[in-house]
Amino acid sequence: MIIYKNVDYGINAYRISLFKLKFECVGEIIWRPFDLVPSECHLEIFRFHVVEEYREQGIGRKLMNKFIKQFSKHKRLNENYSYVLVQPQSFRDEDxxxxxxxxxxxxxxxxxxxxxxxxxxxxxxxxxHIMQYDL
Structure with a gap:
């Protein structure tokens, strides 16, 4: 069973997580909206992570597709998010x-x-380096 959970992550940041059996989080995207200027509204991803043992199983693609679909729907409702930005960098997990x-x-x-x-x-x-996805 796959469950997507979309939650407020604090200080204008949000998280969408993917859970498998026993509610074990196997991946997440943390993003924030950037909408100071209405004509320049976009989203910024600042964390995209899939737990190592679940990598190369399409989990990241499922998570990103859910994320993109969510905001493509908003675009049809005349909200102005027109693209997503990310600046990829490697992070070491805490342990x-x-x-x-x-x-x-x-x-x-x-x-x-x-x-x-x-x-x-x-x-x-x-x-x-900045990478972009057009919604």
């Missing part, structure tokens, strides 16, 4: 038990999910 993905792998994952670089000729070994 250092999970394999850390290198930034090159993160860029590749986001590209497979439909994101593209907003700049040309980027160095894929360096983190924090």
């Amino acid at each position: 250092e038990t999970e394999k850390v993905l290198e930034v090159e792998n993160l860029y590749e994952i986001y590209e497979k999910l439909g994101f593209y670089f907003t700049e040309e000729n980027i160095d894929r070994t360096k983190p924090l």
